[in-house]
Amino acid sequence: MKNRELAQLLHEMSILLEVEGKDRFKPRAYARAARAVSSLGEDIESIAARGELTDIPGVGKSIAKKIEEYLRTGRIEKLEALREKIPVKVAELEAIPGVGPKTIKTLYESLGVTDLDSLEAAIREGRLKGLRGIGTKTIEQISEGIALVRAGMSRVLLSDALALAESLVEHIRSQVPVKRIDIAGSVRRRKETIGDIDILVCADDGEAVAGALMNSPETADVLVHGDTKTSVRLRGGTQVDLRLLAEESYGAGLQYFTGSKDHNVHLRSIAMRKGLRLNEYGLFDKDRMVAGREEQDIYSTLGLQFIPPELREDRGEIEAAQKNELPILISPNDIKGDLHVHTNQSDGANTLEEMVTAAEVLGHEYLCISDHSKSLTIAGGLDEGGLLRQMDRIDELNASGRWRVRILKGIEVDILPSGELDLDDSVLSQLDVVVASVHSHLKDDRATMTERVVTALGNRHVDILGHPTGRMLLRRPRIEIDLERVFEAARENQVIMELNSHPVRLDLNDANLRLAKEMGLLIAINTDSHRTQELENLRFGVAQARRGWLTAEDVINTRSVDDLLRMMS
């Protein structure tokens, strides 16, 4: 996938153009194109091959040409020229909170600052003093910002952000009476990683609410404190924005601060076309508010279905809502069982019995035990003999009547570098569910890895491809693989794609899921649990599935155990 790199290049162009300062709107056009490219569900190369680059919103003739140039040569001449003219390390400087294009321009033109080191030197030598628009406060803020960037202040996992946000909401509730309080922003949209946390409140004593946040045990610093907005930094480095909203504007604020930015811009353009004005205080006809108290009123007044937060990325959800064609998204209650969990027979922490008991408490109808296979020695993978003994044990437990949960026999079998599976077909054929996964030789090149996985999918015993891209959020990138090729092979062989619910994996991602669905594939939402508590991670998998536009129909483990086994046989 070259999408990410291309998006970065387009973004860099937008900043450099802004520093150049010739045109006020060209930088915005490049920024928009960069965002559009980064949220594509498909390889940019495939779109280019079909000649459909200008179908991407924000990409016109000129940017399409530059994309083609990049795909052909790996470079964009115009960007190279800009870099030559303005040799600034945009990504480094832009990461400093409070530093944007204009500041970068000033620092570069007046002081020759091009990166963190030269900026730090300029501060040390006192050369920032006296620059127009930069006073002692700003210098201090930049100094602290440099330290934050150096410390690698980064995004956090959705699971961590959600836990923090929920505990802050509880803290505020316990301190101050509130009429309404909600988590908004990317946490509400359930993005896989989170930059900062947004909390919205309607309360009689707004100052007390802000105080509760500023004094919370998690709070390290107060960044901003005004009448309607307070921002703090938590001990872990995560920023929290608290906004106080009036009751009659609460829905409009919730809509506005949930985002995404692109969704809101698009929504506002629809309002404009209807002669209305939309902002965080409401939807207005001249000065008269026509919606604002409830979020759904904003959408209905604009002639739209209510759009679930997980879809609000301006990836077609607004057009679908206009036509009344939004999918009925899967919900946690639709899930009837988990098809990928480990026990202490391989690298899990709990016994088979403990895992089944925990699944029963969650109300699962079935649980498939799928420990690792023998080549994954570090995880204590099972060989054929060990697996057969586990299967006998499962038969005994199912027969014992101790649980309502039906235990299914499975394995997470390694896909070897050759594309062969790690266990003999004669044993695999006796299992209910075979999950096949790549755990080794993760650095195979794209062609090799694609061939390897496609070969594995050709084994008739494989039911599910486990964590198909192998990525670990904030830790390691996805494997190099042609997903479309893999999806085609999966369709031919009737293999199901896993949506691994572990908060670090969430693999497939939202865009991949949508592509898989469009290509007619079924998805299994599994937890890959290694301990009983992780069975509850289904919550994150379902959220990701919703971001991928999936309905209950698209997901195999919304089926009863009989239907499930029939579909996988």
Next chain:
DNA sequence: GCCGTTTTCGGCCCGACTGTTTTCAGTCG
């Protein structure tokens, strides 16, 4: 540079907060 149920030209989201300004510019979301 992009885009169009007002437009192929003339617009381009908008408000809060901060700092450095004596009336506003820059950043952020």
